[in-house]
Amino acid sequence: MLEGMMLKLQEVSKVFRVGAFGGKTMTAVDEVSFEVARGEVVSLIGESGSGKSTIGKMVLRLMSAQAGTITFDGDDITKLDKRAYYRKVQGVFQDPFSSYNPIFKADRVFSMIKEVYFPKEDDRVWRDKVASALNDVRLDAGAVTNKFPHQLSGGQLQRLLIARALLLDIDFLVADEITSMLDASTRIDVLNLLADLKLRGLGVLFITHDLALGNYISERTVVLHQGRIVEYGPTEKVFETPEHAYTRKLLASVPQLHRKWEGV
Numbered sequence: 641m642l643e644g645m646m647l648k649l650q651e652v653s654k655v656f657r658v659g660a661f662g663g664k665t666m667t668a669v670d671e672v673s674f675e676v677a678r679g680e681v682v683s684l685i686g687e688s689g690s691g692k693s694t695i696g697k698m699v700l701r702l703m704s705a706q707a708g709t710i711t712f713d714g715d716d717i718t719k720l721d722k723r724a725y726y727r728k729v730q731g732v733f734q735d736p737f738s739s740y741n742p743i744f745k746a747d748r749v750f751s752m753i754k755e756v757y758f759p760k761e762d763d764r765v766w767r768d769k770v771a772s773a774l775n776d777v778r779l780d781a782g783a784v785t786n787k788f789p790h791q792l793s794g795g796q797l798q799r800l801l802i803a804r805a806l807l808l809d810i811d812f813l814v815a816d817e818i819t820s821m822l823d824a825s826t827r828i829d830v831l832n833l834l835a836d837l838k839l840r841g842l843g844v845l846f847i848t849h850d851l852a853l854g855n856y857i858s859e860r861t862v863v864l865h866q867g868r869i870v871e872y873g874p875t876e877k878v879f880e881t882p883e884h885a886y887t888r889k890l891l892a893s894v895p896q897l898h899r900k901w902e903g904v
């Protein structure tokens with residue numbers, strides 16, 4: 641089960657209409673192709689505006705692609721039932737506030753999962769599962785239960801979303817700058833958690849502008865520049881012998897890159 645490509649993008653493009661009356665267009669993602677295998681982390685790196693989040697949103701079906709195809713386990717994702725798709729594929733974003741409805745308590749995300757996906761599960765068993773998922777993301781249940789989103793920190797909300805993904809026992813995670821709101825020790829916990837989940841076969845698209853983090857966590861790396869892939873390959877190769885001038889420039893801007901996250 642650990643083999644095979646899960647997610648595959650083939651010549652995927654996204655064009656936005658911009659300017660007054662949408663008279664102009666800009667190509668945010670330009671014929672992008674790459675794959676993520678089971679149990680693999682692929683990092684998507686590039687400067688702000690290079691199209692990383694747009695790719696993440698298309699994979700999560702929050703946006704449609706103009707051209708190209710995205711398949712998951714061989715199926716075109718636009719043809720799959722959404723509920724079935726989200727049972728396997730989830731996203732955690734940079735800005736966790738936008739993922740919550742401000743009028744609901746934040747931990748309602750868990751009861752919603754139970755209602756939708758596990759209606760028959762015994763309440764006590766479910767409570768234990770929630771407690772264990774919270775523990776996995778180092779969240780104290782007492783600190784988050786019964787709280788509204790505005791009463792929690794960005795890091796706490798982000799960890800709740802990760803716990804939600806864990807409860808669903810998903811196959812694939814789109815992680816868009818997920819560690820940006822976490823303090824250093826929680827960040828290490830979350831990265832270690834991802835490493836455990838990888839061993840269980842989780843595939844991850846790890847979107848980051850932090851090259852050192854990408855280097856630490858991923859098997860393969862995609863470097864994006866103005867919506868195009870300029871480099872794609874094993875992370876070590878991309879970082880050690882970059883072929884493209886843009887990648888060399890990006891790497892040169894991170895002097896500490898090869899310190900490799902000591903102490904992690």
Ligand SMILES: Nc1ncnc2c1ncn2[C@@H]1O[C@H](COP(=O)(O)OP(=O)(O)OP(=O)(O)O)[C@@H](O)[C@H]1O
Nearest residue numbers: 656657658668687688689690691692693694695849
């Ligand atoms: N809804 C939209 N309408 C018009 N243009 C958009 C829209 N969403 C994104 N863009 C543009 O597409 C380009 C790619 O944006 P995207 O958010 O994918 O970049 P990014 O690499 O994720 O950047 P960041 O690291 O800052 O999040 C940018 O130029 C952005 O302005």
